Amino acid sequence: PFSAPCRQVMMVGKILNLPIETKPLDLMQGEHLKPEFLKINPFHCIPTLVDDGFALWESRAIMTYLVNKYAPESSLYPKDLQARATVDRWLYWDNGSLYASLGAYYFPIVRQGVKPDPAVATLFMDKVKLLDEALAKTKYLCGDTITLADLAVLTSITTAKGADLDLSAFKNVDRWLKELETNYASWWKELV
Incomplete structure (x- = not known):
């Protein structure tokens, strides 16, 4: 856990x-x-x-x-400046927007025992919609290769699913999750 x-x-x-x-x-x-x-x-x-x-x-x-x-040659964090900047953009978006909006919804429930706030859930779902639209254009967040951006956003999305937020409407997010699970089956259940 x-x-x-x-x-x-x-x-x-x-x-x-x-x-x-x-x-x-x-x-x-x-x-x-x-x-x-x-x-x-x-x-x-x-x-x-x-x-x-x-x-x-x-x-x-x-x-x-x-x-x-x-692993400085790893494609997880590419050396090419623009490719790396794209990974960084997603990392910062996840931390400052996606995970932050999830935290605004989830942490009061877990830490203070308050009831879920549908308005705050909507803010998070709006971010997931943007993610879904981006994933309509690429296999992974930054193209055809898994990067650190995918791993960061993955944990936000799977935490949301664990918080009983229904993400089933986001077909591209679902496809992306299945793709990641296939690639990392050896540790998926342990860490996701």
Whole structure:
């Protein structure tokens, strides 16, 4: 039961065959606020990566770091400037728009026990509609190859499905999910 941002990092680790050691924290018990964690990450967010003494937080930064360091030739994060900028655009859109709107809907339900707000759900669904329209033009978010953008957006979409948001109207999103599941069947059930 990893958070969407943690799952993104774990997926990159699986794809690149990196031995990522996890140390689960109980956020409800405030383990992320303990002095030993705050030394590593004063922003007290997860995931946080420590690699040879270098601490990095924010999932998308960790994803790009892992590819840059351990698989710089990987198509997950292409070297071509425009191709990489396209991946970055999707990463930023996911974080600032798609995942943010999902969080506005989902986190109050989970953290405060409030009833789902249909108006907030609509804001998220409007973002999924844009995603669906984009996927009508390409196999994956950035063309014919899976990139970090697909992994980031994937976790937002699967979290939404886990929150009982009905995404069945979005046929291109559904096709894209099935394509990703086929490609990553070996770890799909574990991380998605």
